[in-house]
Amino acid sequence: MQEVLINTDIVAEENIPDKSKKGFVALSTEGLTVTFDSRPAISDVNISFLKNKVTSIIGPSGCGKSTLLRSFNYMHDLIPKSEVTGKITVLGKNINEYDSVGLRKKVGMVFQKPNPFPTLSVFENVIAGLKYTGNNKKSELEEICENVLKLSGLWDEVKDRLKVSALALSGGQQQRLCIARTLAVSPDIILMDEPTSALDPISTSKIEESIFHLKQNYTLIIVTHNMQQAARISDYTAYMYLGKLIELASTRKIFTSPSEKLTEEYITGKFG
Amino acid sequence: MLSLCILAATLAVVPLIYIFFYTTGAGLTSLNFDFFTALPKPFGEEGGGMVNAIVGTIILIGLGGLFGIPIGILTGIYVSEYSGSLMSNVVKFITDVLSGIPSIVIGIFAYGLIVLPMQRFSALAGGFALGILMIPTVTRITEEMLKLVPHTLREASLALGISRWKTTLRITLRTASSGIITGILLAIARAAGETAPLLFTSFGNSFWSTSLDQPMASIPVQIFNYAISPYDEWHRKAWAGAFVLISIVFIVNLIVRVVTRNKYSGSV
Incomplete structure (x- = not known):
């Protein structure tokens, strides 16, 4: 599938090099297989995600999109009888070289349903990841809080309500809080697992807007059920079916002239 | 069906209310200031109180809590957050069995383990017995409350690079805290009223004593001693003691609820 990526027009335009030049690839897998109770959820996936780009992963329910995503930050560790084989390279290093805490600091994740910590305030929610890993400098935390709330487009709405419960925010605001x-x-790298599927259209558009700004500084990998969303927000799109990666190409190519027949059938709504 | 439920609820509540009012009525009449400040007097002398038993009960519960609550909570965490292993299943089974053991047996256990080697009854032995009594209640409620915390919260915390232990402590446990506190209160309330495990551990004491290695008075044992006596005066004292015991449980409930009231009440 690597060839597909490299042959796309956008890749040519932007002069994306091959995989040997590590600097441009944020995350890649070789022969990645994940099994639950020895039944494979995804098998032999080879995929690369380019730095500072948004890559969407689309495909019908149960095709392994989330499973793929969750293998990038060791989330399968939580599930008994799960097994991950194959090679994953994160920021130029083999994933095995990271411990789970170190990896998750490099590879963040936003979940399908907004899940702010219910017992913490808006401010405490934002800084939870820093505070509970040892950073206690109040002025620094306040500055970071303001910066990231601005990045996620929430600052103006909550700057006077930092001390209220995170649950007092609306669903869309909660999701931006989670971002x-x-x-x-x-x-x-930020992984997003259907980040807007539980939200209304207005909240969705706000989140899509912040995703657009985020790619200047982050690599985003987004699983989505919504093909229009993939078309709107992503530079590259990967199509998965039955646990296999079918095609990865520039979003324009996937939605206009996919190389694989399966992709075309899914895009045009023949199934899925 | 609804009427059946209402009937059952009434049947459940009526005895409670009746006990409460009857005890209050019978207890209040012989309750006076002396009761809270004076030591028991021998039969025949007027007046006297239960101050040693009131303080004794508080000390014994404190000792029991100091020992039983942390162990109970940590065991609950282990069983809930590290479930699936053989060890955690064994621990779960044992705490379930422990919760069914009659309290007098726990008293005998503390007697054999602490009283016999020390060669005397002591507050320490009483506190130990009450602590053991609290463990299964606290463990069970901690486990169940932790299991109610949505899995997505743990994932969210772990995904931020927060270690598993910190996640349990700062996120999961905190989210479940109000439920766990209720469980602790239940355990305290149960322990406060226990007589059997104290009969041959802390034994009872007619005099003022706060030394942990000496026999210590407690309200339930004092009530027991007064109630089986043939004297009306002592019977009235027993009622007053019962009233005070109920009040203590009530007040402990109230205080802990207010103090630990969750800032954001977003817990399960």
Whole structure:
């Protein structure tokens, strides 16, 4: 699938080099297989995600999109009887060289449903990842809090309500709070698992807007059910089906002239 | 169906209310200032109180709590957050069995373990027995409250690079705290009223004593001693003691609720 990536027009335009030049690839996998209770959820996935780009992963339910995403920050550790084989390279280093805490600081994650910590205030939620890993300088934390809330487009709405419960915010605001919380730890890569599927259209557009700004400094990998969303926000799109990566190419190519017949059928709504 | 439920609820509540008012009525009449400040007097002398038993009960519960609550909470965390292993299943089974053991057996256990080697009854032995009594209640409620915390919160915390232990302590436990506190109160309330495990551990004491290695008076044992006596005066004292015991449990409930009231009440 690597060839597909490299042959796309956008890649040519922007002169993206091959995989040997590590600097441009934020995360890549070789022969990645994840099994639950010895049944494979994804098998033999080879995929690369370019730095400072937004890559969407689309595909029908159960195709392994989330499983793929969750193997990038050791989330499968929490599930008994899960097994991850194959090679994952994160920021030029083999994933095995990171411990789970170190990896998750580099690779942040935003979940499907907004999940702010219910017992913490807005401010405490944003800085939780710093405070509970040892950073206690109040002035520094306040500065970071303001910065990341601005990045996630929430600052103007909550700057006077930093001390209220995070649950007092609306669903869309909670999700942007979760994005801010992830940014506060200053990861290089941000994984988003259907970040807007539980939100209304207005909240969705606000989050899409912040995603657009975020790619200047971060690499984003977004799993989405919504093909229009993938088309709107991503530079590259990967199509997965039955646990396999079918195609990865520039978003324009995937949605206009996909190389694979399966992709075309999904895009045009023949199934899925 | 609804009427059946209402009937059952009434049947459940009526005895409680009746006990409460009856005890209050019978207890209040012989309750006076002396009761809280004076030591018990031998039969025949007027007046006297239970100050030693009131303080004794508080000390014994404190000792029991100091020992039983941390162990109970940590065991609950282990069983809930590290479930699946053989060890945690064994621990869960044992605490379940422990919760069914009659309290007098726990008293005998403390007697054999502490009283016999020390060669005397002591507050320490009483506190130990009450602590053991608290463990299963606290463990069970901690486990159940932690299991109610949505898995997504743990994932969110871990995904921020917060270690598993900190996640449990700062996020999961905190989210479940109000439920766990309720469990602790239940355990304290149960321990406060226990007579059997104290009969041959802290034994009872007619005099003022706060030394932990000496026998210590407690309200339930004092009530027991007064109630089985043939004297009306002592019977009235027993009622007053019962009233004070109920009040202490009530007040402990109230204080802990107010003090630990969750800032954001977002917990389960």
